Amino acid sequence: MNIIRNIKGTHDIIPPETKHWRKLEGIVNDNCSKFGFEEIRSPIFEQTKLFLRSVGEETDIVSKEMYTWIDRDGTSLTLRPELTASIVRSYIQNNLGAKSPNQKLYYMGPLFRRERPQKGRQRQFHQFGVEALGSEHPEMDAEIISIAWNILSDCGLSHTTQLQLNSIGSKKCRDTFKEALKSYLLPYLDEFSETSQKRFSENTLRMLDTKSKDEQLILNNAPKISEFYTEEDQDHFDTLKKLLTDINIPFKINPKLVRGLDYYSRTVFEFTCSELGAQDAILGGGRYDNLVENLGGKPTPGIGFAAGMERFLIAMDNKDDQPQIDIYSACIVKDGLSASLSISNKLRKLGFSVITDSLRRSLKSQMREANKMGAKYIIILGEEELKEEVFIVKDLKKSVQSIFQETELMKFFENLTI
Ligand code: HAM
DSSP: OOOOOOOTTOOOOOTTHHHHHHHHHHHHHHHHHHTTOEEOOOOSEEEHHHHIIIIITTSHHHHHSOOEEEOTTSOEEEEOSOSHHHHHHHHHHTTHHHHOSSEEEEEEEEEEOOOOOBTTBOSEEEEEEEEEESOOSHHHHHHHHHHHHHHHHHTTOTTTEEEEEEEOOOHHHHHHHHHHHHHHHGGGGGGSOHHHHHHHHHOGGGGGGOOOHHHHHHHHTSOOGGGGOOHHHHHHHHHHHHHHHHTTOOOEEOTTOOOSOTTOOSEEEEEEETTSTTOOEEEEEEEOTTHHHHTTSOOOOEEEEEEEHHHHHHHHTOOOOSOOOSEEEEEOSGGGHHHHHHHHHHHHHTTOOEEEOOSOOOHHHHHHHHHHTTOSEEEEEOHHHHHHTOEEEEETTTTEEEEEOHHHHHHHHHTOOO
16 A cells, blocks of 8 residues: 655654754744744734735745635635744734834744745745844844844854845835836846746846846846935945944845845845755845835834744754663563653653663663663663662663662762763
């Protein structure tokens, strides 16, 4: 019979990988808390219109990649392809702005995009991310980028990643820039791919991040968005650059960085990682000063980022796959099972990790297993010990053993720091 397999583009996260996930989750929790960010969890699926109105109908995510279906009551629902829209929806719905004028939230969880699977690109993937709602000032941008930088550093990735930074200006700036870009590109339009031509009328800015070398050549002489910044846009961007320089976060200005979601304004950024191959964007984000208002809330500026957790784990290349346990409890006599289970539980209460055998294997194979699992001690309970009401405790590193009664054994482990 054929076995049932998982769906293309999804992955089981199995041991020892789960350990690496928990390490990354720990680093994220720790860093976000240090910046005063609190965790938010939102549902996996939402009304489709949430993503149409925020991410944008013409973006790749919405037009090609969403898992959408009509529910039994006729509502169109979608598995979330990103989390900023959901967080902003929740912020408005739960009136979080009333709780704090500067809401600082972070999240982790699965997302769904029907992309062509390859290394570092899945259909179900995971992100961690942060969103700060309430401040329009560049010091908020610098703080958001600092969180990303600190997490990357704690994961050992600050040397293999590069921060690319740009400002796509305010709406006023983008509207005039779009017109100028269109006038420049119109005579060359035949030389552009079908995808780029489609973007020309609906999402002109996205033409800037084409991968085609020929298209890039034409774009090299196109007007630059920086020529269209308002005074406030320029000031915002200059202050951010100064702050990042002052706090020693290296960055590179990339005037072509526009990002693939419609809600951005002013600051956009992406960390790319040299260890990742084609899918090298490890973390991306930016400002979305009009999104809360566009989704029906009071005008509230916002900024955040999200990072691909699978990409983080590929880049971190964890090698410490060896399991580590403190004590292996080997019982080789059926009548001793209660005593063995009981002493194991007491030791767990002291804080040790204790593994027991439930396959009724020989002492020899249990010893082999204990070594394989990296146990530091093995406790042996055999016929003789059961009769004498004692346990053998063997230090597997020093290869020395002692015989203890239960109270002595507990005292021995109580005084031990493993
Ligand atoms: P995004 O650039 O679409 O932004 O995704 C952020 C990160 O998620 C990417 O840099 C990448 O590491 C990871 N990622 C995206 N798609 C996949 C995939 N198919 N497989 C594996 N990893 C993937 C956002 O989602 C915005 N919500 C970020 C944001 C938050 N902007 C403001 N706040």
